[in-house]
Amino acid sequence: AAVGATVRVGLDPAALQQGIVDHLRYSIGQLPALATPAHYYRALALAVRDRLQDRWIRTTETYFEQERKLACYLSAEFLLGPHLANNLLNLGLEEAARGALAALGQDLDTIIDCEPEPGLGNGGLGRLAACYLDSLATLAYPAVGYGIRYEFGIFAQQIRDGWQIERTDKWLHAGNPWEIAKPDICYEVNWGGHTETYADEAGLQRVRWVPFRVVKGLAYDTPIQGFGVDTCNTLRLWSAEAVESFDFQAFNTGDYFEAVEAKLRSETVTKVLYPNDEPAIGKRLRLAQQYFFVSCSLQDMLRILDLAGVPVERFAERYAVQLNDTHPSIGVAELMRLLIDERHLDWDQAWAITVAAFGYTNHTLLPEALETWSLPLFRECLPRHLEIIFEINRRFLDQVRARFPGDEARVARMSLIGEVGDKQVRMAHLASVGSHAINGVAALHTDLLENSVLADFHELWPERFSNKTNGVTPRRFLALANPGLRALLDRTLGTDWLVDLTALRRLEAHIEDPAFRSEWRAIKHANKRRLADYIATQTGVELDPNWLFDIQVKRIHEYKRQHLNLLHILTLYRRLKADPGLGIPPRAFIFGGKAAPGYFLAKRIIKLINAVAGTINADPEVNERLKVAFVPNFNVRNAELIYPAADLSEQISTAGKEASGTGNMKFMLNGALTIGTLDGANVEIREQVGDENFFLFGLTADEVARLQRQGYRSADWLDSHAELRAVLDMIGSGHFASGDSEVFRPLVENLTDSDPFLVLADYAAYVACQERVASAWSDPERWTRMAILNTARCGRFSSDRAIREYADEIWGLQPVAVSAHI
């Protein structure tokens, strides 16, 4: 390549160094002498992006030239995490970057820490979408992610006096070198207004939507580079702006606010991510966000089809559109609108294309998380879509009546319109009727889906249902997060495990090698040291890496039962206070996770965790054996410090409530043992690793359902375990709140009165199981064997395996080899 080119694309330290220096001067305009790490971060990011560019363009060209089918992953959330280190890994540029920066007097790790994290998601669903993009590119599948470019992502969590405080996430304040604005790729999106029928030039009846408001959607593209391949796919995020961003007439009349009013109003559509995961929020802005990005995405797909000269009738041959939960499910009605009102296809043709193109993934069974929209709100915002949904429903219910004659109860249950109380549009029903494939995210979850929430649909269309157990990318969550273990695996197995995680099975041949086991422990110890240092800087809590690190990190939610974990800690605390000589192994209990700002009880749980931490950590009678820490602002960046440092992974949700979990897989990957219920993917983790390498406790999903059917009374369980009442009384007494017995009353009452997630019912089994953990921990060689087996047997939980299943069984997608000739 020409000399100039090497500065742009060379992968050697010298070329990269020159690339950094050039960007510092020509892109950032910073005098090297005054350049800060943040400037070097930006310069390196731009230099790395240069090295992605040829691959990016070549990938898009290849898909276009070869007229390949594309998977379009529609998600309201993409929890990508920091880009720099991940792109260096996937391009094999880490050492070159470290060398180039060192030559410029800079440290790579310091520079990496300068990147603001793109927190465009809440938790599991958003991170899964990000892992899937990494696997799609690494496996060379033609795919594009479509989502929303929120100006403000998930809030930054600060802990003040034990309470969660939300801070605005200004991730874009210094710009974003990983995105390229594409102002020429923009679409108009209608909102509100009314519809009217008219006769078109052929005299055919047509419907026109006369919107009340129109906003413009602009594309911002982010490269998604695969690991060890030239494939670089696109994540296209839409940002809203006014069609007319400055109304000069209003300005002339001196009404300055009016002049910018449209701009302000339009931009609010993509201003901020809704920080709720689970309870659905029927807010019109949320519906506007969902419709906005879906309409831009479908219009974009049709434009690309036109560019390729492919008739719209072949839409479903060229696009597999996956709905990441119901959040983008308005897409079913929007594609119908675009095909009928704008492309003038007839209903049946349009419907056949729509069903063939869409797939729907359900991520939760919690009734409060199933999205429904009130009819008046829906009619006011999307009048044309409501007409289309009514017509979809009419035809669908005819089908149901034909199949189940006279069963009007079933018709009412399955209708897209809920008639009980004020009428609602049921988005899970729209997604199910409009998709040829419906899947859950773990075997148990899919079973429950087929026998509960979507049972009627499963009975009608069993062929549409399949399970796609979640997965996680081993690139970010092992190779990047755990360099020590990565090096050991590379030395022991070679490097193919990174793209074929089942290769880790070969580790089992080394289990009986004491040197290997001690090296394994040394790596874990170093990771625990690293996390302890981080926690000390963030919280002031000093943790000893020789202790058992017992970790629960995930969104705070009653069904995830962080409060059950606390009841165990308080049981140990009371036992130690009663008998300071008690021979329990020293344990560090580490928590992390955000609570939805409006989730009262979840915020009390965070407060209680910090209150208990304050009391225990300051108590010399117990803090030689027990310590508690709450890691603030749990996100992808510090998750990479946390998963490799765990000895024990807490996956203790009420059976039947956690659809899958993915943190459980990331802990397993990094050699942590799991204590958990038979819920979500825990079931499959235990199947893979063997029940002797998994600490199981608690009621099964069937037992939970039976107990709830029989009318579960938590009070009956209070006396099932003497210590249980004691620890609840201790919480209620204000012991952890300098005598204030009010602050945690709602939590105690929630447990003693209703306990909707059966915390008290599982308490005894959990405490007993934790005693089994303690005795296993007291035998380090046994523990290390179990830890190695967890890593060795986690191959199934790679997002590569999951994506291959989607591609083969739902999308009909083939990989496309891309070579960028660089």
Ligand SMILES: CCc1ccc([C@H](C)CC(=O)N[C@@H]2O[C@H](CO)[C@@H](O)[C@H](O)[C@H]2O)cc1
């Ligand atoms: C409308 C508010 C809202 C927002 C997000 C959600 C998500 C579905 C919640 C979520 O993240 N679910 C998690 O998805 C993961 C990926 O499949 C699973 O592993 C988790 O078990 C599930 O809780 C529901 C409702």
